[in-house]
Amino acid sequence: MPRPARNYQAAVYGHVARVARAVASPRRLELLELLAQRPRTVEALARLAELSVASASQHLQVLRAARLVEAERHGTFVEYRLAGTEVEEALVALRQLAERREREIGELTRDFLERRGVLEAIDSEELLQRVRAGAVTVLDVRPAEEYAAGHLPGAISVPLAELEARLRELPRRRPVVAYCRGPYCMMSAEAVATLRRRGFTAHRLDHGVVEWRARGERVETAPGAPPP
Amino acid sequence: MPRPARNYQAAVYGHVARVARAVASPRRLELLELLAQRPRTVEALARLAELSVASASQHLQVLRAARLVEAERHGTFVEYRLAGTEVEEALVALRQLAERREREIGELTRDFLERRGVLEAIDSEELLQRVRAGAVTVLDVRPAEEYAAGHLPGAISVPLAELEARLRELPRRRPVVAYCRGPYCMMSAEAVATLRRRGFTAHRLDHGVVEWRARGERVETAPGAPPP
DNA sequence: TGCATATTCTATTGTTTACTTGAATACTCG
DNA sequence: CGAGTATTCAAGTAAACAATAGAATATGCA
Numbered sequence: 403m404p405r406p407a408r409n410y411q412a413a414v415y416g417h418v419a420r421v422a423r424a425v426a427s428p429r430r431l432e433l434l435e436l437l438a439q440r441p442r443t444v445e446a447l448a449r450l451a452e453l454s455v456a457s458a459s460q461h462l463q464v465l466r467a468a469r470l471v472e473a474e475r476h477g478t479f480v481e482y483r484l485a486g487t488e489v490e491e492a493l494v495a496l497r498q499l500a501e502r503r504e505r506e507i508g509e510l511t512r513d514f515l516e517r518r519g520v521l522e523a524i525d526s527e528e529l530l531q532r533v534r535a536g537a538v539t540v541l542d543v544r545p546a547e548e549y550a551a552g553h554l555p556g557a558i559s560v561p562l563a564e565l566e567a568r569l570r571e572l573p574r575r576r577p578v579v580a581y582c583r584g585p586y587c588m589m590s591a592e593a594v595a596t597l598r599r600r601g602f603t604a605h606r607l608d609h610g611v612v613e614w615r616a617r618g619e620r621v622e623t624a625p626g627a628p629p630p
Numbered sequence: 631m632p633r634p635a636r637n638y639q640a641a642v643y644g645h646v647a648r649v650a651r652a653v654a655s656p657r658r659l660e661l662l663e664l665l666a667q668r669p670r671t672v673e674a675l676a677r678l679a680e681l682s683v684a685s686a687s688q689h690l691q692v693l694r695a696a697r698l699v700e701a702e703r704h705g706t707f708v709e710y711r712l713a714g715t716e717v718e719e720a721l722v723a724l725r726q727l728a729e730r731r732e733r734e735i736g737e738l739t740r741d742f743l744e745r746r747g748v749l750e751a752i753d754s755e756e757l758l759q760r761v762r763a764g765a766v767t768v769l770d771v772r773p774a775e776e777y778a779a780g781h782l783p784g785a786i787s788v789p790l791a792e793l794e795a796r797l798r799e800l801p802r803r804r805p806v807v808a809y810c811r812g813p814y815c816m817m818s819a820e821a822v823a824t825l826r827r828r829g830f831t832a833h834r835l836d837h838g839v840v841e842w843r844a845r846g847e848r849v850e851t852a853p854g855a856p857p858p
Numbered sequence: 859t860g861c862a863t864a865t866t867c868t869a870t871t872g873t874t875t876a877c878t879t880g881a882a883t884a885c886t887c888g
Numbered sequence: 889c890g891a892g893t894a895t896t897c898a899a900g901t902a903a904a905c906a907a908t909a910g911a912a913t914a915t916g917c918a
Contacts, residue, residue, distance in 0.1 A: 455894085477894095
């Protein structure tokens, strides 16, 4: 290959690799997942991801340099957000690729769910059908602000921490489907375990809002339907 | 978040990051592009990517550990290939994401093409239409073995090195569209420059077989149509 | 069996990366 | 304008990575 073409190609692949490198860190993947739920400040991200503020800030700089996140000042806070839905879609795609490539991911998930007694009998596609059809009570167990920033249509918000106290709000006869931040977030598993202990029929949906939207489905940002 | 859930999540993101890290290297991106054209031996890859054999082998081990490529022994050679079309699709998706995120990529490309006098007037979507409609002579300027492993429907194989000598095979009246390995491969630009110097109407298609297939189009592996 | 060849492994080197700590900057609000 | 807070920057250290050369392994074929 002629020199100039090689140099050009090397430069371009350097840039592509930079973007890939930005997501090639467990910490930053976690930050991206958190940002996919809603925009957040550095301090909030550091707390949720169990990082020092300085460390979180540096990771965010890396993500910003790769233009995967954007920063906006709000008074004394800086709020970070994902830079566009392509980033969400890329994240979902990467997770899917990884799940097919690294068998260990599936094993880890199965192990974890089994240990909590939340092994799924129903497959996820069927669950999605029922969610779409409104044939189940859909429970969003994330913190309320994340629910407010976007949730599955018809879902009601019952943050995991409040679940025990608010069980009476849920109709006993209808099966419950709980979801949270995504396939690797286990708040929904915790919720399902609790619900089953209390006699509910409950299942875990391994999709979050990000996956839902990446599938081209509608997301609600309104307060959401009150429990029937 | 409870400890076990955190540990689980950290482990999973570790695996996802491993896959991302495997593609987060300019060298390995180049190897993947070369493998996307056709399966190859370590030695061939080392030569094409201008790497030492040992170094190429190590990069291939990384890619294999992430299960992005597969190895198969053929006698004394080991032939590497991409592990499934998901990998191709992920590559195309990554490039697209990077192109939207890193403005420099577009600039580098524009610069390079301008310097060769191959600045495109026609936009790529229209070019694709014409290629699909068979309204142009489609030229595959990659080495013949890559053409044999898969090419755009109706394309004829004229490796860049042979182009000057085989110009008479091409109909003068029809516009020519040249393509090669993908958006960052400049063999097609070289070909277009040559063709224009010789009085042809010629354009560069910034898609390769991988992009073509990722769009859901058919790829030919038969010898291909002879020049009219 | 043994030689030749293709590939991989090992050890070493120099570079890059992640995290921590402490200081510096930028903004708001009194 | 100055105090207070959120965030970023800078420096230092430990760990991970890439490239090189040379040794080791595995296969085909005489």
